[in-house]
Amino acid sequence: MEKITLHWFVTDPEGPIATHGGGMPVPLPKMAGHPGMRGFIGGVRGRIACQPQRSDINPKTVNGVTVVCAHSDDVRAANCPRCLATPEAKAMLERLGEVTVTAQEAR
Numbered sequence: 001m002e003k004i005t006l007h008w009f010v011t012d013p014e015g016p017i018a019t020h021g022g023g024m025p026v027p028l029p030k031m032a033g034h035p036g037m038r039g040f041i042g043g044v045r046g047r048i049a050c051q052p053q054r055s056d057i058n059p060k061t062v063n064g065v066t067v068v069c070a071h072s073d074d075v076r077a078a079n080c081p082r083c084l085a086t087p088e089a090k091a092m093l094e095r096l097g098e099v100t101v102t103a104q105e106a107r
């Protein structure tokens, strides 16, 4: 069985994608000093890390087959090799690693 490719959705005010929704607040772990991590779902602009020009991520049905652009704004959830290969993803993973270490040290 083929695995689903989960792309990384990069929150970016200049991004070509505008997600639906009005910014529903969701609980997130505290991420002090990381303003890029927002406690909101939907209603944001961004881009798919490996396809920065892509503006349409809505599901499409072609010849009876529905194709989705599965994505997460959490780089740790993404499994797309091309998204994860971007310097931005590597930098974010490094930063998140530092946050985890800091949180453990703070206990």
Ligand SMILES: [Zn+2]
Pocket: 006, 007, 008, 048, 049, 050, 051, 080, 081, 082, 083, 084
């Ligand atoms: Zn990707």
